Amino acid sequence: MLYREMGKTGEQVSILGFGCMRLPTIGMYRVDRNKAASILDYALDKGVNYLDTAYPYHGTSNSEGGDSEVFLGEYLQKKGCREEIYLSTKLPSWLVKERKDMDQFLEEQLKRLRTDYIDFYLLHSVKKNNWNTLEDLGVLEFLDSAMSEGRIRYIGFSSHDDNELFKNVLDSYLWDMCLIQYNYLDEEIQAGHDGLESAAKRGTGVAVMEPLKGGVLANHIPPEVREIWDKAPVHRTAPEWAFRFLWNHPQISTVLSGMNTMRQVVENVFTAEDGQPFSLTREETRIMEEVKKVYYEKILVECSSCGYCMPCPNGVNIPQCLSYLNQAAMLNDASNVKTQYHFMLKDTEKASRCAECGICEELCTQKLPIRDKLKMAREKFGR
Ligand code: SF4
Ligand code: SF4
Numbered sequence: 283m284l285y286r287e288m289g290k291t292g293e294q295v296s297i298l299g300f301g302c303m304r305l306p307t308i309g310m311y312r313v314d315r316n317k318a319a320s321i322l323d324y325a326l327d328k329g330v331n332y333l334d335t336a337y338p339y340h341g342t343s344n345s346e347g348g349d350s351e352v353f354l355g356e357y358l359q360k361k362g363c364r365e366e367i368y369l370s371t372k373l374p375s376w377l378v379k380e381r382k383d384m385d386q387f388l389e390e391q392l393k394r395l396r397t398d399y400i401d402f403y404l405l406h407s408v409k410k411n412n413w414n415t416l417e418d419l420g421v422l423e424f425l426d427s428a429m430s431e432g433r434i435r436y437i438g439f440s441s442h443d444d445n446e447l448f449k450n451v452l453d454s455y456l457w458d459m460c461l462i463q464y465n466y467l468d469e470e471i472q473a474g475h476d477g478l479e480s481a482a483k484r485g486t487g488v489a490v491m492e493p494l495k496g497g498v499l500a501n502h503i504p505p506e507v508r509e510i511w512d513k514a515p516v517h518r519t520a521p522e523w524a525f526r527f528l529w530n531h532p533q534i535s536t537v538l539s540g541m542n543t544m545r546q547v548v549e550n551v552f553t554a555e556d557g558q559p560f561s562l563t564r565e566e567t568r569i570m571e572e573v574k575k576v577y578y579e580k581i582l583v584e585c586s587s588c589g590y591c592m593p594c595p596n597g598v599n600i601p602q603c604l605s606y607l608n609q610a611a612m613l614n615d616a617s618n619v620k621t622q623y624h625f626m627l628k629d630t631e632k633a634s635r636c637a638e639c640g641i642c643e644e645l646c647t648q649k650l651p652i653r654d655k656l657k658m659a660r661e662k663f664g665r
Pocket of ligand 2 (some may be wrong): 652
């Protein structure tokens with residue numbers, strides 16, 4: 283495993299971090315303890331030392347604590363390795379209504395995680411519509427006092443909002459780190475490359491989420507893209523190209539991957555062994571540009587599967603519907619995708635249940651015209 287400094291903190295974090303929002307489950311929300319523990323065991327044995335979770339991960343909605351923190355607390359206590367890893371979790375900023383909520387959430391999270399301190403505590407999903415309120419409620423003072431009391435060691439924020447908001451937040455405080463969405467298709471959206479550079483110039487460590495764009499860059503690869511990868515002078519899997527693109531950037535300290543199978547962990551750990559900055563050759567960079575071009579021409583909806591638009595009051599599984607729409611758009615033969623759509627989704631989760639209320643569009647981190655895209659899904663896949 284390779285390690286990089288998390289910005290000016292100087293902490294040596296593994297370049298591959300374990301994102302705990304997609305751990306294997308029993309049913310929809312309960313973490314499968316045995317499977318999750320075995321893939322975490324493997325990752326930790328191979329040197330992964332950064333674990334990222336958040337209050338709502340593996341919860342039934344964004345407004346309640348999910349199972350991810352609870353599982354991690356049990357896991358770390360049982361394994362007795364709390365001191366050896368960097369633990370990151372996040373304040374659910376959208377649930378904060380007053381100053382005392384901040385302390386209450388942190389206390390609850392410490393209990394759930396069975397620890398006295400969080401290494402990297404982030405404001406989760408800072409947005410234009412909550413940043414000013416959080417500041418007015420005293421969030422920066424809360425972070426200072428929690429740090430001076432030793433309940434948190436370092437402070438950061440995550441955001442899916444645009445570059446303007448990202449830089450505004452970045453300038454508002456001496457952040458130790460930030461968490462941004464970044465991958466080879468997202469250099470110009472959200473914080474983007476400009477945001478990455480700005481953070482690095484300030485000495486703010488950068489952790490990256492959505493390295494595979496919600497799986498789009500790993501699954502259902504379009505034949506045109508497959509052909510480009512196959513012709514490349516060096517053989518790599520699609521996820522390997524995506525991770526290598528990220529680790530090529532010296533500004534990135536760690537890349538979080540929401541791994542949920544042993545195969546993914548083994549493959550990503552293997553790739554991380556060689557994730558040096560400035561390691562892509564000119565020819566490899568050209569190949570990636572070619573792939574980007576193909577994708578840009580095909581993707582219909584830039585959905586990252588982040589789930590912030592959920593739950594839909596009518597039960598539509600929005601990210602899944604959009605994912606099937608993208609898969610159909612990227613493949614020459616969409617009949618398989620149609621079959622899968624009807625096989626995998628309950629009738630209540632399909633695009634045809636959309637009542638066009640627009641609530642999801644208000645919440646969408648990518649500002650997507652979800653209603654229009656669901657109409658397209660309905661036309662493509664039927665009811
Ligand atoms: S617009 Fe459709 S998908 Fe979005 S929240 Fe309303 S009913 Fe659900
Ligand atoms: S539609 Fe928007 S909010 Fe919902 S999962 Fe996709 S990107 Fe995230």
